[in-house]
Amino acid sequence: MSQLPAIGLGTWQNTDPDDCRESVRTALDAGYRHVDTAQYYGNEALVGEGIEAADVAREDIIVATKVHAEKFGLAHDEVIEGLNASLDRLGLDSLDVLYVHWPVGNYDPAETMPAFDELRERGLIDHVGLSNFSVELLDEAREHLDSPLFAHQVEMHPLLPQEDLVEHAQTNDYNLVAYSPLARGNVFDIPEVESVATKHDVSPAQVSLAWLRSKDNVHAIPKASSASHIRDNLASLELELDDEDIERIDAIDRTERYVERDGAPWL
Secondary structure, three states, rough: OOOOOOOOOOOOOOOOHHHHHHHHHHHHHHOOOOOEOHHHHHHHHHHHHHHOOOOOOHHHEEEEEEOOOOOOOOHHHHHHHHHHHHHHHOOOOOEEEEEEEOOOOOHHHEEEHHHHHHHOOOOOEEEEEEOOOOOHHHHHHHHOOOOOEEEEEEEOOOOOOOOOHHHHHHHHEEEEEEOOOOHHHHHHHHHHHHHHHHHHOOHHHHHHHHHHHHOEEEEEEOEOOOHHHHHHHHHHHHHOOHHHHHHHOEEEEEOOOOOOOOOOOOO
């Protein structure tokens, strides 16, 4: 399996021009090597400017974006057109990872996935990703994909542990990328997470990210715009939870989802 950094930078809802550019630059200069955006976020150009401003070589950065059914569509030619538009906005010649953002709209695995194969054959993308799929939809997409599945991106945090999707990623040897890994800030109010944070004298954010990192094949892309949050999240790489910590968080008996949309496969 290709190596994906344990922590990357999420940019969802980061559309203030100065904040977005600066957060990307700050994160890369601090040590991040994975930046995630999407057509739907409306900030690809800003993310590209932040990458350009950072003192990090392009070849050392994994840049990911997502094609969206409501932006360009997911028919074969629409995927090609959408990727080219994203590359123009990002100011890049090629992309490391391209995702199907949601399996909705005119998404059709028999037409959408061969377009990803074509983009990879043409050297415009290195890896294929899917986002917000169920196990059944993942298997269906892979049947129409000649390229290996590199990543599946999904909401995941201590209140939404996604055991079935984690097992599927581990069994089929691809990366599971956790977005909203801090449960939209709600990890700060989870007693089990707070107690582990107190034990180690770290932030609940670091505990949540370290807990995700303890799962094989799981990576996280916390959104952060301030330099302090960017560095705090990165510092989670220094935190090693013990078995008792992990078991305590695994045993949380709550299931809460913070990202919904019409047509989501879990509805």
